[in-house]
């Protein structure tokens with residue numbers, strides 16, 4: 001069979017057998033026997049049949065995963081996908097451009113640059129803004145931290161630089177700070193208020209204390225849509241404090257920045273245009289395949305200041321009137337990640353995207369209503385940006401017992417294959433957490449998920 005026939009066959013088989021979500025467990029972990037067979041499979045001296053190897057991949061490798069686009073995957077930040085995103089990925093894969101700059105791929109550069117400009121406009125940035133498509137929120141946060149360090153700290157002051165994050169910040173923010181040379185003792189975890197938002201009073205207080213001690217506060221990394229609870233930090237207030245003290249304000253909107261495309265909920269991000277940089281993942285709530293995320297910056301010059309570097313072997317490839325992506329970020333060779341998002345936005349239109357985002361929020365609110373009607377279930381954080389936390393809380397059990405019970409309920413759901421509902425910890429308590437992003441999820445899916453959890457909880461004595 002020609003390779004083209006293998007590809008066609010794979011696509012046919014995938015759509016026939018691997019997208020039948022009602023029959024597929026949401027999550028499956030590899031069994032020990034399969035693990036041993038696969039990991040001990042030798043690399044042969046003579047090549048083997050493509051058909052057989054594709055069969056192994058389809059039947060033994062990929063079934064062992066959490067299906068991000070499954071309508072009852074409520075874990076992590078799930079990854080519902082618009083099918084057209086796969087087409088965009090496929091097209092880019094086939095042409096395989098090196099999208100590092102204008103010369104190697106001017107067509108895709110034109111689309112990626114104009115899409116970045118459009119996204120900057122949605123954030124309320126001026127023409128001076130810019131950005132880059134990167135592999136994910138972690139790399140976007142790292143890119144922002146590098147730019148913040150280089151634009152706010154003199155080289156001699158790096159050893160005194162202090163950054164401020166929330167105790168609810170995503171761990172990639174910690175990693176980013178570690179990578180740019182800010183050790184734990186110079187990362188201040190700010191207090192959060194009862195609604196889990198950064199306390200800007202605490203920020204102001206900490207900055208003043210640190211300045212008095214001779215440190216150099218330079219960066220605030222806040223979140224729009226925390227991973228735990230979907231909380232949006234008080235952006236306008238944080239911008240005010242940051243500006244007053246000449247600090248860089250970064251908004252990690254890996255999850256929540258997508259509200260910028262919701263006609264109804266965009267106002268929750270009021271003031272985001274005041275931030276120096278914004279992380280925004282398209283492979284979360286813009287329905288893209290992995291990997292596709294954006295880092296947007298208020299001023300293009302800040303990225304150029306950190307990343308622009310013109311070695312002799314790239315001289316011929318640079319065009320004087322154009323900005324190459326290698327001058328705006330960490331990577332040189334890179335896929336044109338923005339193409340699939342462009343194709344999705346072009347073919348769905350902003351109205352449909354906006355409705356799909358609003359639907360995720362409505363589903364979380366529906367979930368909250370259902371839980372409030374169920375005895376012994378306690379809402380821990382209300383529905384916010386499509387995330388809700390709650391816990392089974394029957395007063396006949398101690399807190400320690402309840403922590404165990406909630407974990408067991410989550411595990412039972414995972415083993416049932418029906419849905420994936422994982423736990424997190426809030427104020428030391430183990431809670432159940434649901435993130436409802438998929439346009440394919442129905443209210444019946446939610447009702448049945450809660451019914452099952454409730455049934456199992458009532459069987460515990």
Ligand SMILES: Cc1ncc(COP(=O)(O)O)c(C=O)c1O
Pocket residue numbers: 077135136137138139170172223225226227252253254255281293
């Ligand atoms: C708030 C937040 N920031 C950053 C990240 C990291 O994103 P990625 O997994 O795309 O690197 C996540 C992932 O869930 C997140 O929720």
